[in-house]
Amino acid sequence: MRALTVRFALGDVVLGALIGLLAMAPASTVHALELVEDAPELYDVRPGDTLWSIAGRYLRDPWLWPEIWYANDESGNPDLIYPGERLRLVHVEGRPRVVRDTATGASGDMRVVRLSPRVRVSALEAPVPMIPVASIAPFLTQSRVAESDAIKHAPYVVGFADDRTIAAPSDEVFVRRIDTTAVSEFEILRPGDALRDPDTNRILGYETTFVANAVLERVGDPAILRVTRSEREVSIGDRVIPASLEAPLENFFPRPAPAGMRGRILSVMNGVSQIGGYDIVTLNRGSHDRLAPGHVLEVFRGGEPVRDKVRDGGMNWDWKRDGPRTSEFWLGNDYSVKGWSESPTGSSEPIPLHAEIGRDRATYIRPMQRVGLLMVFRSFDRVSFALVLDAKRAMSVGDRIAPPAP
Incomplete structure (x- = not known):
């Protein structure tokens, strides 16, 4: 059985790829570097840091980290930053740069990697990732948005073995109907409500909740599937579709979304009403609107009429x-x-x-105010998922999104 896995190599190549990406970008897309007021001269990288959080300590616009990172010839692989290392803010030819301090690390000792003949030795600590990947891992390969109502017509769970009312891992489920062995691995989903554009009322897709993975045991009507992994109990009426075979996203390349992009937050995952840092949100823009993984957008509140209590x-x-x-x-x-x-x-x-x-x-009319920053990590045709990376105040469904200002 093929295992469905989510693989990450965010820290390994992301900085080098980012530098190359920005070098090839048109000049109009490059933003001016602006240090934050309290940018530290020295910073010790700690476990739990991300490249995004480190960049935010130095830059007003963290996605411009490749513009300020300066690779020393003696610093080893410039694309990797590890917990325990020390970073130093310097100026090179009049421009601010962050370099790896090769003299000392956070402990005051030289960073040493010992090598032995015919033995490959890797760092004791994993390199710092670009973003907190644990927040988005379940959303990278599991289907969460159906782009049409065809999900309602997919094969569905009709019953269980041993007169059960629900099913869990290792349990068998009966599904109507599967007539071919061409596909052996399936996802079990629970259809949800239609996602409607708040401005046009157009249906953009249909919410689906991931329930479980299952493998085909026997074709027929009903067919028999065995649950291999689940996030919640399988229930009668859950839909069954072939497991996603798309390659998991390896890296993210943060960059401003296309100029002129406008949209709104459609929903927030996990049923909360107020949106904060590292929450997952759904946007009413997708690949059809040139929105892609890595695109950064600012979130704005305002624009609605408010009662003037004085007048x-x-x-x-x-x-x-x-x-x-x-x-x-x-x-x-x-x-x-x-x-x-x-x-x-x-x-x-x-x-x-x-x-x-x-x-x-x-x-x-309430003035528009910037309240947060988010990054798209998965795009569908008309809808995208994004991770909130910065929340200056609580955000809500319906708040507006736009590319960062140059």
């Missing part, structure tokens, strides 16, 4: 006068007298001259 009198409430005999008690404070009116012509019970009351709708 509409909402701040002038007098609690001593607010009683059943006052208009404010029944109408609230956001009203005004629009004029005077007599009873309609032909009314059988004439109404005396009376005031026409109307409500004021004084509003202002």
Whole structure:
């Protein structure tokens, strides 16, 4: 049986690839380097660091790390940074650069890698990855978005062996229907709601929840599958599709999203309402919109109308006068007298001259403010998954996204 695995080599080649990528990029896509105010002169790399978090200690725009990294000829492989090493901020030809301090490491000792004849020795510590890959590992190869409602017509779980009501690893499940042995490995998914573009109401795809992996035991109607791995119990009605054979993404190359890109956050994984650092979000833009893994976008809040409490009198409430005999008690404070009116012509019970009351709708538009930064790590046709890398304040579904400003 072929094992479905997620492989990562983010720290091994990412810096070199990033440097090459930016070197080939058009000049208009290169942003100006800007150090943060408290950029450290010395920084000791610690376990748990990522290249993104280290870059954020030096740069306002962390994706420009390859622009500031300076490879010493004596520093060994310039594409690898390990916990325990020390970084130093210097200036080379008037430009800020971060170099590996070859004199000492975090412990004050020289970094030594001992070699023996015919023996390959690797570092005791794994190199620092670009991003916290554990946050996105389950989303890299498992299908999470169906691009059409065909998922609803896929073979489905109809029952279980031994009169079970659910199934777990090693259990057998009955599926209608599978007539061929051409595919032997399957994913079991749970269909969800349609993903609709908040601006056009167009259906962009369908949410699916990964349930389990299974292998074919016997074709037929129903066919028999055996569950090999699961994230949740398999239930009747879950859909069955061939396991994804796409190659797992090896590296991420952070770079600004295409100029002019505009979009919104569609949803956030795990059912939370407020979005923070390292949360996974769904965007209403995908490969059809030239959005690809590694693209960095800023998140903005604002643009919605907000009540102006001063203009509409909402701040002038007098609690001593607010009683059943006052208009404010029944109408609230956001009203005004629009004029005077007599009873309609032909009314059988004439109404005396009376005031026409109307409500004021004084509003202002909340200014757009940058509240976070995210990076796309998987793209579908009309939808993408992204990891929130920086959250200056809580974000919400519906917040807007755009490429970083140069």
